[in-house]
Amino acid sequence: MTLRRPILVVAFEGWNDAGEAASLAASYLARAWRAEPVATIDAEEFYDFTSTRPEVAVGEDSTRAIIWPDTEILGARIPGSHHDLVIVRGVEPQLRWKTFCALVVEAAVQLGAEMAVTLGALLADVPHSAPARVSGASDDRELAERLCLVRPRYEGPTGIIGVLSDAFSASGIPTASLWAAVPHYVHQLTSPKAALALVERSSGLLGAPVDAHELRVAARDYERRVDERIADDAEAAAYVAALESQGDADWGEVSEEKSLPLEDSHSLAAEVEQFLEDHRSSD
DSSP states (O other): OOOSSOEEEEEEESTTBGGGHHHHHHHHHHHHTTOEEEEEEOGGGTOOTTTSOOEEEEOTTSOEEEEOOOEEEEEEOOTTSSOOEEEEEEEOOSSOHHHHHHHHHHHHHHTTOOEEEEEEEEEESOOTTSOOOEEEEOSOHHHHHHTTOBOOOOOSOOOHHHHHHHHHHHTTOOEEEEEEEEEGGGTTSOOHHHHHHHHHHHHHHHTOOOOOHHHHHHHHHHHHHHHHHHHTOHHHHHHHHHHHHHOHHHHGGGSSSEEOOOOOHHHHHHHHHHHHHHHHHHO
16 A cells, blocks of 8 residues: 555553543544555564453354454555554553564554654543543654644653654654543543544544544443443542532643643644654755
8 A cells, every 4th residue: 555654643452541542543543544454563472362362253154263462554545634644553562562663663664654643541530521631742842842742751650652652753753642531430431532532633633534423422422321320429429520620720730741732633734744844854
């Protein structure tokens, strides 16, 4: 598949994926833009199969197949955008992270990726009733300024997203990291509301709107189900009410990254395009 100056979007299930929001967002983008397989990274060297187990699937003819947790690399052409898309998705590996990241970077270079966007989701003291907040950071000073991100200040344990972001930066691929906040008191539920926020922000970078109707419907249903859960629990209801009363400013403290402004997609895409043009010229 020949792609035009692609932007890479990466998400993994596991430690970086509270409420399964990041992996759901990546899968939604892949389906919305009809992404096609480009390559896979075989799971054999990178997974402990007693932790991330392969699955058995039974076909219509009753034949059985083993589905291994390979990492998928998908490509999609984006109509109306200056850039096409590469999506990397899978389960966070347990083994040989340096080698794994080197393979992802190699694939990104071979596909001509000009920029990478990593998606993650974290548990935070935010109410389920509010629109999900997305915060972002970048090691690239100019990219951070253009997209209103901050330079990362987090210190502590990290996941594959953090290691891969460092590998992209070391290879000269500018990288932005986007994180959605998920209410910690319903961490066991998949959060389509947080996934929706990541989808909208990612599509904004490409300047190509995505029909997110399914996610919006799922987000309303998610909010309704959580409302029902806490309705009969006075303590939980009081806690959520307290979070709601704190106001939007306090929710920005959920991470070290800066909460992103609600720019329209054309404005955001124009900033990305200008940055990449300047980046190519300087190279």
